[in-house]
Amino acid sequence: MPIDIFFVASLLGSLAFALSGFLIGVRKQLDYMGIFIVSMLTANGGGALRDVLVSRTPTVLSDPNAFFLVCIVIVLATLLKLHHKTNIENHTLIMLCDAIGLVAFSVTGTLIGIEAGLPIFGVMVLAFITATGGGIIRDMLVNELPSLLRSDFYGTISLLVAATIYSLHYYDLANDTTITIVFVSALILRIIAYKMKWKLPHIIPTPKE
Numbered sequence: 001m002p003i004d005i006f007f008v009a010s011l012l013g014s015l016a017f018a019l020s021g022f023l024i025g026v027r028k029q030l031d032y033m034g035i036f037i038v039s040m041l042t043a044n045g046g047g048a049l050r051d052v053l054v055s056r057t058p059t060v061l062s063d064p065n066a067f068f069l070v071c072i073v074i075v076l077a078t079l080l081k082l083h084h085k086t087n088i089e090n091h092t093l094i095m096l097c098d099a100i101g102l103v104a105f106s107v108t109g110t111l112i113g114i115e116a117g118l119p120i121f122g123v124m125v126l127a128f129i130t131a132t133g134g135g136i137i138r139d140m141l142v143n144e145l146p147s148l149l150r151s152d153f154y155g156t157i158s159l160l161v162a163a164t165i166y167s168l169h170y171y172d173l174a175n176d177t178t179i180t181i182v183f184v185s186a187l188i189l190r191i192i193a194y195k196m197k198w199k200l201p202h203i204i205p206t207p208k209e
Contacts, residue, residue, distance in 0.1 A: 006104065009183070013101015014066070016094055018043040018073040019082070021138050026083040028142045032074070038138055040070045046133030050109055050126055054116045099190040102154065103183055105131040106161040113162070114174075120166045127162035128155060153193035156200065161186045 021042030025035035044066050048058035060066045082088050089095070109130030113123035132148050132155050139146040148155050164182050168174040192198075 005180070006107070009100050009104035010108065011069075012097040013104050014043045014069055015073060016097035016101050017134055018070045019077060019094065020089065020098070020135070021070075022074055022077050023083055023089065024138055024142055030142075035074060036070065038141055039074060040066070041141065042134040042138040043070055044134060045137040046105060046130045046135075047108070049133045049137075050112060050130040053126065053129070054112060054118075056112075095194060096191070099187055099194070102131050102157060102190060103161060103186045106158040106186070107165065107179065107183055109158075110162040110165045114166065114169050120163065123166045124159050124162040128158045131155075131158040153190070153198040153200065157186055157190050157193070160189075 018039045021039030022035055024042075025038040028034075028038075030038065040060075044058075044060040048060050051058040077083065085091075089098075106127045109127035110123055112130075113126035116122075116126075118126065135148060136146045139148075161182060164186075165174060165179060168178050168182070
């Protein structure tokens with residue numbers, strides 16, 4: 001997809017992920033250093049894991065913008081007292097930015113996996129880690145079951161994006177136009193899934209006698 005649109009999409013996603021880390025840090029009564037670490041890892045942890053897996057220097061270590069973005073989010077969120085607002089994560093704008101970030105990071109992970117010559121399974125794993133790894137690290141740091149394991153139709157979007165783009169690449173159909181179509185389609189699917197509260201099937205345990 002066009003580089004400027006993709007940059008904005010990734011930026012919005014990073015903002016939403018950093019804010020998520022901030023809110024979790026405040027609720028866990030962390031100090032500002034703890035809040036910064038949780039926010040930084042939520043926004044950039046997935047990408048760092050991805051880069052390590054493909055033997056690349058993590059972008060977050062060479063790009064100071066990631067540091068400044070997280071600092072800005074923490075300062076603004078504190079000044080606006082967003083942590084005092086009830087269910088701020090469910091606000092339409094926050095949800096939309098989170099969805100944009102999920103899809104944008106999924107596309108990034110997919111393209112890097114393809115560039116690294118990975119098969120479809122490897123590409124899907126890399127996309128999944130890029131998009132959701134930060135959230136998993138965040139929850140593990142604050143001693144919670146990763147929300148991804150019990151949440152709605154979230155990580156599945158990442159896998160669908162990866163499989164679709166890999167298929168387009170396999171048949172030599174991947175270009176800015178087709179990738180943009182995949183991006184928009186996945187974003188719409190995520191929004192519908194959120195509004196409709198779609199969930200994957202659960203296995204119901206047998207009641208104790």
